[in-house]
Amino acid sequence: MAHPPSARRDQHRFSPPKVPDLVPLMNLFLTIIPFLLLMMIVTQIAMIALNFTQGTSTEKQGEGPLNSTQGTQKNISEITIIIMASQDSLGTTFPGFEIRESGNPKESIGLVNGYYDFVKLDAKLKAIRQQYPDLQDISIAPYDDVLYDTLIKTIDLCRENNFPHIHYKAPQVRYFAQEVK
Amino acid sequence: MNQSKYARGLKHLVPKRHQDEWSLSIISLVDILTILLVFLLANVSVEGQKFTQPNRMAFPVSMKKRDLLEKKGTTVVQIYPDRILIGDRGIYFGTLNEFANDPVKRIEILKYLQTTALQILEDKDEFGNPRTPPTLLIQADRSIPCWYITEFVSLGTSAYYEYIYFATLLDTNWLQHSALSTRR
Numbered sequence A: 001m002a003h004p005p006s007a008r009r010d011q012h013r014f015s016p017p018k019v020p021d022l023v024p025l026m027n028l029f030l031t032i033i034p035f036l037l038l039m040m041i042v043t044q045i046a047m048i049a050l051n052f053t054q055g056t057s058t059e060k061q062g063e064g065p066l067n068s069t070q071g072t073q074k075n076i077s078e079i080t081i082i083i084m085a086s087q088d089s090l091g092t093t094f095p096g097f098e099i100r101e102s103g104n105p106k107e108s109i110g111l112v113n114g115y116y117d118f119v120k121l122d123a124k125l126k127a128i129r130q131q132y133p134d135l136q137d138i139s140i141a142p143y144d145d146v147l148y149d150t151l152i153k154t155i156d157l158c159r160e161n162n163f164p165h166i167h168y169k170a171p172q173v174r175y176f177a178q179e180v181k
Numbered sequence B: 001m002n003q004s005k006y007a008r009g010l011k012h013l014v015p016k017r018h019q020d021e022w023s024l025s026i027i028s029l030v031d032i033l034t035i036l037l038v039f040l041l042a043n044v045s046v047e048g049q050k051f052t053q054p055n056r057m058a059f060p061v062s063m064k065k066r067d068l069l070e071k072k073g074t075t076v077v078q079i080y081p082d083r084i085l086i087g088d089r090g091i092y093f094g095t096l097n098e099f100a101n102d103p104v105k106r107i108e109i110l111k112y113l114q115t116t117a118l119q120i121l122e123d124k125d126e127f128g129n130p131r132t133p134p135t136l137l138i139q140a141d142r143s144i145p146c147w148y149i150t151e152f153v154s155l156g157t158s159a160y161y162e163y164i165y166f167a168t169l170l171d172t173n174w175l176q177h178s179a180l181s182t183r184r
Helices: A007-011 A023-042 A057-061 A118-131 A148-160 B002-011 B016-020 B027-043 B096-101 B103-122 B146-158 B174-183
Strands: A045-051 A079-084 A096-101 A107-112 A137-142 A165-168 B074-079 B084-086 B135-140 B163-170
Touching (some): A079 A148, A096 A118, A107 A118, A118 A148, A148 A165, A148 B146, A148 B163, B074 B103, B074 B146, B096 B103, B096 B146, B103 B146, B135 B146, B146 B163
Parallel strands (some): A079 A137, B074 B135
Antiparallel strands (some): A045 B163, A079 A096, B074 B084
16 A cells, blocks of 8 residues: 655755845945945035126126126226246247236246146235235136136136136237338 | 753754744845935936036036035036037037037027027016026036137127036145145
């Protein structure tokens, strides 16, 4: 007489329910989350603002914005920082900064070791700030070949030295023809 | 001592599948991480991306962080070394060379900026004043010559933009780094 298969033996045929392997998913999460956190901390975007009002499209021709305070500061010097990147054939431009102040001789700050001397520019701006504590306007005129990075650093230094109204100008290039008799 | 002996004695009686059930359950941890991941991805959403650093673009640095006055009325101009993208959707407006040499391209950009600025100005409050001033946010690579920046500033002011912002990266020590490089 054949015996029926025992119930205990049947249990061994079925494996226990398998838990899905979550370890690869965990690894993925543990990689992505610190990366996202790092991205959120590192990319702190700052802004530099230039303030214009409507109808100041001639700003680049050298006129200040309508909301400037220059109208109330007629007795105070007008300061312009000209940024240059190359030397022309006439020798009128050179790589570096030229600070023009009405009534005073212009001051040149050349490159040092091939870099713009922002430290000297900072010192000069501090001296201007001490000389004119109420001065709020300053103009920046970068030549066309100056890099954007240099322009932003110059604007940033002006902001740091409490010049809230920064005017963006394009330097005027004028050609003079000598009359030949 | 007796207890441990007793436990050791029982160990062989406990079926193996019951021992497996005591392993660390990481499902709840995965749940937490999923929620955290969704939260982080939501923070780096498309709207946030508008004002963060675009890929393959190196921003110049500045010492202080200044936020945009209003985000709503902002038009973004992205100037890469090889292309110009404008607007929230990043519409391609050609290369820098085309911008410099093709007056039609510049007119197209001016018209787009004017249309966008007028749309922003149409959103008025109960007193009839625009809710947000039109703001142009220039995101440019640090290696871009200033001529392009000057042109875009000029186009922006011609297109009724009241504020012009330059996007930069925060670096409070750039002046010290600059001092080190000039002293070498």
